Amino acid sequence: MPATCDFCGATAEGDTLPLTWTTAVENGRQRTFCDRCSREHLRAIESKLDSEWW
Numbered sequence: 001m002p003a004t005c006d007f008c009g010a011t012a013e014g015d016t017l018p019l020t021w022t023t024a025v026e027n028g029r030q031r032t033f034c035d036r037c038s039r040e041h042l043r044a045i046e047s048k049l050d051s052e053w054w
Helices: 035-040 042-046
Strands: 022-026 029-033
Touching: 035 042
Parallel strands: none
Antiparallel strands: 022 029
16 A cells, blocks of 8 residues: 655655655554655654645
8 A cells, every 4th residue: 555645635656655755644544645744844753743734
């Protein structure tokens, strides 16, 4: 099953998570973000803000 970005809905090609994508744990749930969303929200991710604050 291809990975899907939890922010914009983009899907990765293939069955493995691309190295440019990021993962985070928010409220005990693992979230996956594509490279575009990861770059756009880098400061919020580094500050450990939940994606609902972006």
